[in-house]
Amino acid sequence: MRLAPQPTSAQPLRLVVFLVLLGAGVVCSPVISAGCPDRCVCDDQLVVQCAGQHLTTFPVNLPLATRQLIISNNRIAELPPLALNYLSDLVYLDCSNNSLTEISESTFGNLRKLAYLDLSFNTLLRIEDRTFGPLASLVMLRMTDNPGLSEIHSDAFSENEALQVLDVSRNNLTALNITSLIALPALRSVGLSGNPWSCQCDNEDLCLWVHLETFKFQGPVSLLF
Structure with missing residues (x-):
């Protein structure tokens, strides 16, 4: 069975992120400032840019008031x-294109203001039930292109009531318990494409949800019987 909903425009999603960051005062132009980690650039609006610096460990001596942290590539x-x-004031975190293999239950324990999180293009294997629990303000979560990611706990998103955009495309997921997703009041866009979905008995709820909530899904979704 192949369902091909109308693709969701990326423009409204970018607007959501822009407004969140604008409200937090983190959309700005980079300038060099004191107290910045080695091989990173910090600006006067508390943005720390460390992308593409061949880092093998998380940057140290980050300004405690950092609002936006980019450690991609x-x-x-x-x-x-x-x-x-x-x-604790972080609202934007881009960890895409690194070598992350796991996220512990305590990783995001104090990031209650975080609105945007990108874990795409890593080597994650599974997501535990409390991984994103503390992220009460999370609006957009991208977790695409983790070729070994085969399991997401059924309660992984149960506490993320502000979540609007979730993208788990191009992983290795064959099944997904959607109980917690259905209960999210703000969820309006979900990316599921590029996974080897198997629509067996334990995945019937997912098949039905995709059929009934077609407007929420980004791109075509293939569910195989």
């Missing part, structure tokens, strides 16, 4: 909870 293998959770 490096080789970072771990997000240390102790260092990350000092950044």
